[in-house]
Amino acid sequence: MKIRDAMRAAAGLLAATATLVGVSLLGAETASADVEVANPDLRTNLAGLTISGAHDAVDGHQFKAVKIGLYQSANVDTTGNGGRLTSVSVGTENAVKTVAADALHTVHPASPAPAFQDNPVGEMSSLWLGFQSQGVSGVSQDDTTSNSADHAWAGHLRDFVTKLVAEPAFAGLVASSTYTATGSGTSAAFSGLAQGIYVVVDTTAAGGPGGYSNSIPMLVGTAVGVTSTFPGYTRFKNETSPTAPILGRVEIKNDRPTITKQAVHDGSRGSSASIGGYVKYRISGRVPVTTGFRNFKYLLVDTPDAGLKFVRDGGHQVTVTAGPSGGAQTPVPERSGGSDGFIVDAHGDGSVNFNLSQVITGLTPGDTVTVTYYMQLTDDAQSGAVKNRAKLVYSSDPMNQPTDNQGNGGSEDSYQPTDNPGLNAYFYHFELSKKAKADSRDLTGASFSIKPQGQNVALKFGQVKDANGVTIPGRYKLLADQRRTGAGVSDVLEISDGSYSGSHADQAVAKGHLFIDGLGAGVYTVSEINPPATFSGMFKPSFDVTIAPGPGSDSAHPELSNAGDAWDLVSAGSWSYDATQAPQLAPAPGSHSVGIFNVSSLSQLPMTGGAGIILAVLVALVALVAAGGLFLLKRHRDASRS
Structure with a gap:
């Protein structure tokens, strides 16, 4: 937006003018086409202002306007384009002269210029309204970063407006202003305004609609030369930029941080x-x-x-x-x-x-x-x-x-x-079930250790209690502090005996099962420490469980798998589950547990696969040891006879 003040000396010398929005045409070939806007059309007829923006940025916002500058005179080139402004003379409203002068001097210590004594808004318009402009010295004083279309709406013009609205006296003018508008959809409109320059303030209550902040105060001029049948002049003659500001309109200047x-x-x-x-x-x-x-x-x-x-x-x-x-x-x-x-x-x-x-x-x-x-x-x-x-x-x-x-x-x-x-963050669980190889009945009395693969120290777990403080047999969760000791802390995890007697049946771990919780993705070695009573301690299973995020590194849907063991007493398998849901610990249809079997005698071991090979090797070793023993015994006897 650019305004030029025309100051005329008593001797009739032509002083510089200031454009409200657009370029000054000082020196352009406009003399034959320039027409002065009739005074009633400039000083008497009322105009409007429109604030535009995205729906959520404007809708529901409340605005007030304070007039700071008046149009004293204006000239228009009437040839083509429906008429374009060539100059506008701007004065300062009496109510803001003191605060506007203070604000201008803070930002521009050289003010006031001789031609703008007692007219700070006129001088501000001449200096900083964003397009090529000439001050009273005839030298360009434009600050292009002041343009209201600048990304951060920054520059000397913004500094002036910020200082102006910070003045307590100006706050009083905002409070008493009767010029109001309410955003509806993508715009808010003022009507019945005297033609001139206004500061528009967003007065929306805190936490306004749409999540947008309130707009910073906006400086905007009305159209010039409004009549009952003509909406007024809104563009300057030499302004050709399609993004140039248009008099009577302003884009809201607020933000929605996310x-x-x-x-x-x-x-x-x-x-x-x-x-x-x-x-x-x-x-x-x-x-x-x-x-x-x-x-x-x-x-x-x-x-x-x-x-x-x-x-x-x-x-x-x-x-x-x-x-x-x-x-x-x-x-x-x-x-x-x-x-x-x-x-x-x-x-x-x-x-x-x-x-x-x-x-x-x-x-x-x-x-x-x-x-x-x-x-x-x-x-x-x-x-x-x-x-x-x-x-x-x-x-x-x-x-x-x-x-x-x-x-x-x-x-x-x-x-x-x-x-x-x-x-979200996730940790995972898996479940073991302990059964007899001979008849698949659930077993109790067994215990296990869990170690990260390749490490020698078993992890410590805490035995979980329900909301009433009742211990849940067979349910363990990894401890954050692995140095912790005391009751309920162990690196040896016991299979559930099914004796839970609390009131939270959905948290119970079934007889013969072990629920292990609190583990991140990784590979864990599960080893049987103590077999159930009456079962052989020679063939204690040890195997790895792998936990990994699902496809696309989806931590909410982990994929788990376990290998078999050397004795073929562990059922190898793979499964996944929805980690966003708390697990149902009581046996549920479709739930997965790693089956681990125990044998009470050598004859119950599988005769095929890895276990069969190992068993054959053991038998061969036993036979070899026996043969070696007989050989040594025979040599001893032969030596004795000789």
Whole structure:
């Protein structure tokens, strides 16, 4: 938008004019076509203003307008295009002269220029309304970054408006203004306005519709020369840019900050972890437009379910980066001493705040800012998806800003991404069933150990209790602290005897079964430690169980498999399940358990496969040992006789 002030000296010398939107035509060949706009059409007839934008950005928003400049005179080239403005003379409304002069001098200390004494709005119009313009000296003083179409709506013009609306006296003018409009759909319209320049303020209550912040104040001029049959002149003669502002219209200048969150897949285990393990998370957001804000609140909040807590130690650090989407990312510093930076505030309930308020206004609008951090699964985690929910809290009203650079006070709104399985942490379980090889009856009294493949130390588990504190035989969950000792802690897991007597029957583990929970993706070696009574201890099975994310690294649908053992006493198999659901522990149709068999004598071992080969080797070894013994005995006797 560009306005030129025409100041005429008593001697009749032509001074420079200022254009409201468009270019000045000083020196252009317009003399024969210029027509002065009739005074009644400029000073008496009423005009309107339209605010446009996306539906959610405008709909339901409330606006007020304060007049700061009046049109004193205007000239139009009437040849072609329905008439185009060549100059507009702008004056300052008496009610804003003092505050406008203060605001202009703060941004432009050289003001006031001699030709603009007592006319700060006229001088501001001459200097900074975004297109090629000539000041009273005849030299271009344009600040192209002030253009209202600029990405961040930044520059000297914006600085002027920001300073102006921050003045307490101007706030009073906004409060008393009777010029109001309400957004409906994609626009809001003012009517019955005297022609001139207005500051439009978004007065929507905090937490307005659509998740958009309130707009920063907007500077806009009405059409010029409105009549009962003519809507007024809205373009300047030499302005040919299709994106040039048009008098009487303004695009709303607000923003809707959003974030995305993901659980970062770590190698082959996806977003799973064993109890006590760690899951990496990443929150990314587009840097919002903070133009017009002295302070801007930008707070990321992560609130996890019970069983998940924020951790920060030597191997699990917090990092913040920013940069163009898809481009190089630059580290953002953490607050240290007196220097500004991001602030990490961890809470006792496991939640955490990442406060970027001190740095967000220094980042480039539209860039991506990313926070990476870790959560740890604790003993309180329950089977099924373990969730943590991220939320962005941000400043929503430039007229009610935070009181400091840490984002305290002021109006705010929030945004929370939609929950989905990809945001969750998971741990897994599998079930063993113990049976007699001879008759497939359920066995009790056996015990097992679980070790990560290739390691010699068995994992420690806790025996699970129901909500009433009743122990559930055969149900174990990995402990976060593997140094823990005491009652209910063991690295030897006993098969259920089916004696659960509590009131939570759906949590009972069937007789002869063992339920092992709390494991992340990986390979685990299961070894029988003690066989059931009356069964042979020579043939104790040992085998591997593999747990991996599903196709596409889908941690919510793990795929499990187990190998057989050397004695063919373990049923090899594979299966999968929905990890978003808590498991039904009581026997259910279609549930899977790894079948493990025991034998009471050598004759019950399979005669084929690996067990048959091993048995044949054992028999051969026994025969060989026996033959060797007989040979040695014979030699001893022969030696005695001689």
